[in-house]
Amino acid sequence: MGLSEFFSTFIPTVYADEEEQPVEIVEEEAPAAEEEVVEEEEEEEEEEEPEDPKEAIMEECAKQCSSLKHHLDECNERVENGSSENCIEEFFHFMHCADECAAPKIFAATK
Template sequence: MRNFVAEFFEAIVPSVKAEEPEEEGPIDEEGPVADEETLADAEPEDEVDEEAEEADDDDEEEEDEEPEDIMPKIQQKCANSSICHEYKHHFDECVERVTKAQEEPGYEDLEYKEDCVEEFFHLSHCVNDCTAPTLFRALK
């Protein structure tokens, strides 16, 4: 059995020798040491920092101008529409029934406690079906 496991392991796990990285020069605690040519070609740090700060300022201005999310409004209209009226009615009745049952003494000791998960999913499915076409037309 041990032989089978060893053969199986060898067949699945590739046996590749790890390549050692090439050394480009002396490595300091701060990282690789740059040679003089590289340092001569580099721009001064002050100019690079100013350009990066200007680009960051532009990005921040664009992020502040986010459009209003219209989905919650569309979902509310759909939930109150005649299309989803039946599902909302069943969900509201269930919530009322469960709330009333929770207020009765001895509720904690009951073996079965009703929840409204099924009614919620039916309502949610109806609202999503109603919301999708309107939402995607508005997003185009």
């Protein structure tokens, strides 16, 4: 017994030459107008979520880390002017500062 014969005992073989069976499409009746209005109101209620305070908090904390932001901006200018360096180190320092500032405020805002 070969390997393919062994697997064929567990897995059926499908050939591309077989004709496909036509699929019947069953149309459902449209729901009543009253049901549509109720569903729309429920969807609107579900879609209304409180605003995420993270963006505002991160902007405030970015202002507190202005010296690191200045170093990142200077590095970005050098890269735009043809420097072969990257600004990963400056970016990580800036984001670490902003995250350290924002994390406790964000967790306090999410209850």
